[in-house]
Structure formats: structure tokens, C-alpha cells
Amino acid sequence: MKAMLYHRIGGPEVLEYTDVPDPVPGPGDVVVDVAATALNRLDVLQRNGWYHMDGFTLPHIAGMDIAGTVAVVGAAVAEWQPGDRVVVDPSMAGVRDDSKLAGMGDLYGDLGILGGILDGGYAERCLVPASHCYQVPDHVSLEEAATFPTVWLTAGHALFATGGLAADETVMIHAAGSGVSVAGIQLAKHAGATVLATAGTDAKCERATEIGADHVLNNRTGDVTGWAMEVTGGRGVDMVFDHVGTALFPQSLFSLAIGGRLVNCGNASGDEATIASLGHLFHNGLSIIGSDPYRPDEMGPLWDTFCAGLASGEMRAVIDSQYPLAEAAAAQQKMLDSDFFGKILLRP
Ligand SMILES: NC(=O)c1ccc[n+]([C@@H]2O[C@H](COP(=O)([O-])OP(=O)(O)OC[C@H]3O[C@@H](n4cnc5c(N)ncnc54)[C@H](OP(=O)(O)O)[C@@H]3O)[C@@H](O)[C@H]2O)c1
Numbered sequence: 623m624k625a626m627l628y629h630r631i632g633g634p635e636v637l638e639y640t641d642v643p644d645p646v647p648g649p650g651d652v653v654v655d656v657a658a659t660a661l662n663r664l665d666v667l668q669r670n671g672w673y674h675m676d677g678f679t680l681p682h683i684a685g686m687d688i689a690g691t692v693a694v695v696g697a698a699v700a701e702w703q704p705g706d707r708v709v710v711d712p713s714m715a716g717v718r719d720d721s722k723l724a725g726m727g728d729l730y731g732d733l734g735i736l737g738g739i740l741d742g743g744y745a746e747r748c749l750v751p752a753s754h755c756y757q758v759p760d761h762v763s764l765e766e767a768a769t770f771p772t773v774w775l776t777a778g779h780a781l782f783a784t785g786g787l788a789a790d791e792t793v794m795i796h797a798a799g800s801g802v803s804v805a806g807i808q809l810a811k812h813a814g815a816t817v818l819a820t821a822g823t824d825a826k827c828e829r830a831t832e833i834g835a836d837h838v839l840n841n842r843t844g845d846v847t848g849w850a851m852e853v854t855g856g857r858g859v860d861m862v863f864d865h866v867g868t869a870l871f872p873q874s875l876f877s878l879a880i881g882g883r884l885v886n887c888g889n890a891s892g893d894e895a896t897i898a899s900l901g902h903l904f905h906n907g908l909s910i911i912g913s914d915p916y917r918p919d920e921m922g923p924l925w926d927t928f929c930a931g932l933a934s935g936e937m938r939a940v941i942d943s944q945y946p947l948a949e950a951a952a953a954q955q956k957m958l959d960s961d962f963f964g965k966i967l968l969r970p
Pocket residue numbers: 661662663664772773776796797798799800801802803820821822823826841865866869870887888889890891913914915916957960
């Protein structure tokens with residue numbers, strides 16, 4: 623099969639579009655013919671060498687978010703047939719024992735992630751545990767399905783399991799055009815919350831309104847804290863859901879209401895953050911909460927919510943652009959340039 627892999631760390635030139643052996647399933651696995659793979663920030667962070675997940679090795683095939691059709695089923699797999707349309711949970715927590723990918727399910731240690739440390743979807747085919755496939759209903763395209771796993775699960779886990787967002791609350795979400803935030807805005811609206819969204823351009827702010835944000839601000843030109851206070855009548859927001867990290871951390875902290883929570887799941891702009899006033903933190907009873915990895919049992923219910931949301935028109939799978947697999951370098955550059963809203967897809 624054709625795959626896009628790299629043997630060394632570096633710029634786009636390290637990506638090689640080449641032939642590799644087809645994967646062979648274990649008894650509890652299936653091999654998926656990949657129809658679409660969504661890019662994630664991790665793809666470029668690891669290729670550039672800016673960050674590597676524990677267990678990352680070279681050569682590496684990236685691509686965490688895979689949708690396609692079942693091509694080959696393992697000997698012990700009864701629930702899937704060739705031709706079934708599936709989307710895949712890329713986190714190897716909760717994998718059945720007869721899968722080749724079993725034994726890497728420690729959420730806080732040895733956690734296998736397809737496309738993170740295991741071979742992923744930048745390829746014509748991908749080996750996945752049968753237990754981690756979910757049926758794609760007819761009304762959802764495989765391209766729409768590929769936009770889902772990592773970012774919707776990350777956003778859902780952060781907003782609800784970690785942050786406990788409630789219907790009558792206000793939440794501020796940064797980088798509105800990023801995969802995680804496109805999901806977060808829609809999930810927060812679905813839950814009945816009021817959403818304040820910020821982004822790096824006016825055009826992205828406008829798009830955020832289209833997917834449900836109640837209030838939007840350009841965070842490069844606007845005063846984030848002043849705006850959050852104005853919009854909430856001087857109260858502040860109940861929650862900030864942030865994955866931008868360094869760049870917007872102080873503004874986020876000072877935008878919180880009394881008892882507010884800053885829920886963080888990423889560090890796109892940097893890993894260091896300064897608390898300018900511990901007094902402000904403790905006096906107002908603020909919480910800073912890291913959002914740990916989502917759990918395997920979160921995929922099914924959230925996938926059902928997403929599919930129902932697409933059917934009713936309440937939710938959208940926001941696809942920014944699609945590239946042939948051979949043009950993965952151009953797709954990754956678009957991500958590095960932050961020149962996108964929603965998900966960038968590769969089509970093997
Ligand atoms: N904890 C987890 O389980 C988990 C899972 C998935 C992802 N993540 C993390 O979540 C983050 C987002 O992932 P993603 O795939 O959604 O990323 P993404 O789509 O690539 O979006 C990242 C966005 O961050 C914003 N940004 C970058 N530098 C900035 C700066 N200096 N100031 C303000 N905004 C800045 C940009 O938005 P603008 O264009 O608006 O400036 C950019 O589009 C990443 O850090 C990723 O590692 C964590």
C-alpha cells in the first residue's frame with residue numbers, strides 16, 4: 623500500500639510518499655481502507671521534533687483520525703464485515719486482548735495512540751482493534767466522520783467530565799477555528815451554555831458565530847478580559863476552555879467569575895504560564911484544571927450525539943479543506959500557518 627511516512631525529524635521534506643507492506647490483522651483486529659484522515663496539531667509537532675509522545679519511534683506514519691471501510695477482518699471478529707463503514711477511536715485504552723494493539727492502555731503511562739506512536743491514517747490502509755471501530759450511519763459521510771474522534775472527544779471530556787459545564791453557565795473558548803474548539807463551541811451550545819469565542823482573525827470570528835458562538839472577539843486586536851467582563855455584565859465567565867496555553871493564559875484567568883474554572887487541554891502557543899496574582903486566584907476561589915485523556919467509554923455516546931446533531935442540522939462537521947495523501951506536506955503547512963477553520967483532511 624501507499625503511505626506517507628518519515629524516517630527522520632524535520633520540515634515537510636522529510637515526508638516520503640512510498641510503498642509499505644499492507645498491515646496484517648491479529649485475531650481481534652480489522653484492517654480499514656482509509657477514506658479520509660484528519661490532521662491534528664500533533665502531526666506537525668512530532669514531524670518537526672517540537673514534541674514527541676512517550677513511545678514515539680521512527681519511521682512514523684501519522685494520522686490519528688481515521689474513517690473508511692473495513693477491508694479485512696481478524697479470525698475472532700464477528701461484529702464487522704468487509705465493506706462496513708467505520709470511524710475509529712485512536713486511543714488504545716480498553717483494547718480487547720486478542721488485538722495486536724492490546725497492552726498499551728495506561729492512560730497515564732504507556733498509552734498507544736494511532737498516528738501518535740502507532741501507525742496511523744496517512745496510508746491507504748490501517749490496522750485497528752475491532753473494539754475501537756464505530757459504525758458510520760448512512761447520513762454521515764466518511765469525510766465528516768474523520769473530523770470527529772480526537773477533537774470532539776477531547777472537547778467533550780474537557781467541558782463535561784473535567785469541567786462540569788452546566789446549561790446555565792457561560793464558557794469562553796479560544797482559537798475558535800481549531801479542531802478542538804469547533805467541537806467545543808458546538809458541544810457547549812448543545813448543552814445550553816452561553817459561548818464566548820475568540821480567534822486570531824475577524825474571519826474566524828465570523829465563522830465561529832455560524833457554528834453557534836453567542837459572542838466573538840479577535841484575540842489579537844481585542845481586550846479579552848475587558849470584553850468577557852462586558853459581555854457578562856461584569857461577572858466574568860464560569861469557565862474558560864483553553865488549549866492555546868501561554869499566549870492567552872493571563873487574560874483567561876482574569877476573565878473568570880468568582881468560583882470559575884480554567885480548564886486546559888493544550889499548549890499550542892507555549893508551555894509556560896504565569897499566574898500574575900495568586901491573591902486574585904485564591905480570593906476568588908478560582909480553579910485551574912488540567913484535562914486528562916478521554917476514556918474509551920466516552921466515544922460511543924459522543925459519537926451518537928454527533929451523528930444525531932448532523933441529522934437534525936444542530937451540529938456540523940466543519941471541513942476546511944481536503945488534500946490527496948501525496949500532498950500531505952501542503953496540508954501540514956496550512957495547519958502550521960493557522961490558515962484554516964475546522965479540519966484539514968487527507969484522502970489516501
Ligand atoms: N489533551 C488532549 O487530549 C489533547 C487532544 C487533542 C489536542 N490537544 C491539544 O489541543 C490543542 C489544539 O489542538 P487542535 O488540533 O485543535 O489544534 P489546531 O486546530 O491546530 O489549532 C491550534 C490553534 O491555536 C491558536 N494559536 C496558536 N498560537 C496562538 C497564539 N500565540 N495566540 C493565540 N492563539 C494561538 C491558533 O488559532 P487562531 O488561528 O485563532 O490564532 C491555532 O489555529 C493543541 O495544543 C493540541 O496539542 C490536546
